[in-house]
Amino acid sequence: MNVLSSKSFIVSIKKMNEADLLIVYVTEDYGKIACFANNARKSRKRFLGKLEPAMLTNIKFYEKAGMSLAILYEVDSIEEYKNIRKNIDAYISISKMLEITKALVPEKDKNVMIFNLLRNTYLSLDNAVGNNCGEDIILKHELYFISNFLKYLGIFPNFTTCTLCSQKNIDNYFAFSIAKGGAVCNNCAKTVKTINLSVNAIKIINLMVNSNTSIISKLSVKELVLNDCLNFLENILSFYAGNSFKSFQKI
Ligand SMILES: [Zn+2]
Incomplete structure (x- = not known):
């Protein structure tokens, strides 16, 4: 598994199934990418409060052969723009x-x-x-x-x-x-x-x-x-x- 990492901004989030999310990011190193966040709405520890627009994050993701979507693996917040959200x-x-x-x-x-x-x-x-x-x-x-x-x-x-x-x-x-x-x-x-x-x-x-x-x-x-x-x-x-x-x- 080849894990990639980049600074990123959320462009859009869409609910998929019960607990999954489809997230589009603009990344610094790979351009715009679509990520599948498996079980994201239940996996609070990994993603809680880190899947917001107006926030700079570092994301880790990997790609699977035959899949067009990257799999989101980990998110860390770097910079938040809280005034914008308020x-x-x-x-x-x-x-x-x-x-x-x-x-x-x-x-x-x-x-x-x-x-x-x-x-x-x-x-x-x-x-x-x-x-x-x-x-x-x-x-x-x-x-x-x-x-x-x-x-x-x-x-x-x-x-x-x-x-x-x-x-x-x-x-x-x-x-x-x-x-x-x-x-x-x-x-x-x-x-x-x-x-x-x-x-x-x-x-x-x-x-x-x-x-x-x-x-x-x-x-x-x-x-x-x-x-x-x-x-x-x-x-x-x-x-x-x-x-x-x-x-x-x-x-
Ligand atoms: Zn002319």
Whole structure:
């Protein structure tokens, strides 16, 4: 039996049978993996309090020949983000991050950038919520996460040139095509469906991918622009996933 070990974050948990769990993790060393936790709901000693979202753990697991699922063997807590779990808005926010991670991060494809993005976003959000931040700061964490998530998956929108004819998008005035994944000049816009995106929204999304998490508190963003950015990015995510995301639905 070859036991593997890695730092990890829970992406989703699903009950299976009476006592078993199917847990999807993003790991530092093996990318996204699905683990079968045998008897986890009864085996309190091994897993109690360690199968929570917003927690960095070290997991040990092994793979069996002929099985696509890894078998979860042991979990140790490394870092907890308790403020996030206590704050409903922050919790909803990370639910979105995890839903898109589950849908769009490929399995068993090591991506340390995505792992670090989750960790840095959790750390920053936990700290902000612990200091009673406003809802706008939570939304800016979402914006930071999604912008960088797209970048690290290689599907960040192209704002710099027309995606169809390569004409330069000077001053960011071009319309945008979700299906083409980028800006479209006035001429080419006659041939594809486009949406308009404000110059400010593009500026802010670009800033998010060129900074660390300290940008979140430094940058002041009007609520209207913030929602503009988030709606736009959500459209891109839905396009790549092929469906809309439950956690993004407005209540
Ligand atoms: Zn063009």
